[in-house]
Amino acid sequence: MKIISINAGSSSLKFSLINMEDESVIASGVFERIGIDGSYTIKFNGEKYTENVNLSNHNDAVNILLEKLISLNIVNSLEEIEGVGHRVVQGKDVFDKTVIVDNEVMEKLESIKHFAPLHNPANMLGIEAFQKALPNVPNTVVFDTAFHQTMKPETYLYPVPYEWYEKYGIRKYGAHGTSHRYITETMNQILNTDNFKLISCHIGNGASITAIENGICVDTSMGFTPLAGVMMGTRSGDIDPSLIPPVMESEHKNIDDIINDLNKNSGVLGLSGISSDMRDLETAYENGNERAILTMKKYVRRITDYIAQYYVLLGGATAIAFTAGVGENSPLIRKMVCDNLKCLGVQIDEEKNKVRGKQTCISTDDSKIKVYVIPTDEELMIARDTLNLIKNA
Ligand code: ADP
Numbered sequence: 446m447k448i449i450s451i452n453a454g455s456s457s458l459k460f461s462l463i464n465m466e467d468e469s470v471i472a473s474g475v476f477e478r479i480g481i482d483g484s485y486t487i488k489f490n491g492e493k494y495t496e497n498v499n500l501s502n503h504n505d506a507v508n509i510l511l512e513k514l515i516s517l518n519i520v521n522s523l524e525e526i527e528g529v530g531h532r533v534v535q536g537k538d539v540f541d542k543t544v545i546v547d548n549e550v551m552e553k554l555e556s557i558k559h560f561a562p563l564h565n566p567a568n569m570l571g572i573e574a575f576q577k578a579l580p581n582v583p584n585t586v587v588f589d590t591a592f593h594q595t596m597k598p599e600t601y602l603y604p605v606p607y608e609w610y611e612k613y614g615i616r617k618y619g620a621h622g623t624s625h626r627y628i629t630e631t632m633n634q635i636l637n638t639d640n641f642k643l644i645s646c647h648i649g650n651g652a653s654i655t656a657i658e659n660g661i662c663v664d665t666s667m668g669f670t671p672l673a674g675v676m677m678g679t680r681s682g683d684i685d686p687s688l689i690p691p692v693m694e695s696e697h698k699n700i701d702d703i704i705n706d707l708n709k710n711s712g713v714l715g716l717s718g719i720s721s722d723m724r725d726l727e728t729a730y731e732n733g734n735e736r737a738i739l740t741m742k743k744y745v746r747r748i749t750d751y752i753a754q755y756y757v758l759l760g761g762a763t764a765i766a767f768t769a770g771v772g773e774n775s776p777l778i779r780k781m782v783c784d785n786l787k788c789l790g791v792q793i794d795e796e797k798n799k800v801r802g803k804q805t806c807i808s809t810d811d812s813k814i815k816v817y818v819i820p821t822d823e824e825l826m827i828a829r830d831t832l833n834l835i836k837n838a
Contacts, residue, residue: 531568648748783816805817
């Protein structure tokens with residue numbers, strides 16, 4: 446059985462075609478510059494196929510994708526595709542799990558789309574394009590927020606007027622839920638039980654930390670939007686909102702400009718003035734650049750603060766897991782974070798920590814909390830959910 450995982454953005458559409466018998470990726474790729482001009486890159490059998498094509502909308506991208514699956518001999522017939530799973534950024538408290546798309550689901554998606562105006566409408570365009578192109582194939586929607594729906598009100602509410610929650614849905618929703626769920630399920634396989642306390646650290650360009658107990662989310666660092674929590678590549682993470690008016694006034698900016706600055710010009714990029722990419726920061730840090738050293742200290746401190754907070758919240762921790770671009774690939778950041786956690790009995794083995802992008806335990810045998818590197822796989826999680834739903838439909 447073959448399933449396609451889709452991540453549609455406003456001008457892009459990423460896909461992975463997965464063989465569910467062995468969960469291997471048959472082909473993957475990206476369609477870009479949709480609505481501008483258009484190009485695609487498809488990876489298959491060790492080859493990379495790239496072409497400029499006219500992509501006036503998401504339907505064009507899906508039609509060309511399906512045509513290429515046949516012409517490149519990736520599949521013999523489109524009937525081999527038995528399901529399409531779509532990543533959706535915001536499910537609010539309307540969706541707490543993956544569901545098969547029907548008219549009612551599309552109506553619900555429509556009603557919440559203004560909560561993620563840059564992402565949800567694009568995700569919906571992807572769904573509609575597949576409904577048109579493959580009318581007999583079920584589509585599912587997998588929400589970045591769904592895993593966090595188990596948080597309790599004292600966790601997800603902000604200490605602001607309660608009516609803001611009642612009237613406008615102002616609360617913590619979190620993000621990266623599909624990744625944190627993948628890490629939880631992988632930890633379940635490693636430990637052979639879901640009876641564990643896990644602090645899952647998804648640290649990529651975007652970053653979030655999640656506290657998990659008995660397989661469910663207890664708290665997560667992102668908030669009403671992904672701007673909250675730890676410091677990220679270009680996002681500030683938690684700040685005091687009172688800093689906004691004086692900057693607006695001095696720089697003659699409006700609130701949209703400031704929110705844009707907090708999302709795109711802050712975090713590692715903003716503080717260092719060097720780059721948002723941790724590889725560039727590490728190089729500058731190793732060369733003794735003072736702003737890079739300051740930025741690394743702040744970055745690591747923010748991650749450590751959340752881990753410490755969740756350690757207390759969970760009443761201890763069985764394991765800490767590092768995942769995503771930085772978490773999987775940066776021995777330096779992992780070491781700096783874990784060194785800050787020595788007082789909790791965390792000890793990493795420097796040899797084992799030299800790993801990049803490979804699932805492994807990096808703590809010493811006598812570390813009080815086990816520390817793992819677990820490469821995340823959101824596409825596979827989306828495909829697994831889709832398979833489970835269509836098998837039981
Ligand atoms: P996104 O949030 O865009 O999905 P990723 O999880 O792909 O992000 O992470 C991207 C980030 O991972 C890059 O910005 C880079 O900082 C970091 N990264 C990738 N490889 C390395 C590496 N070898 N060492 C340190 N950081 C890395």
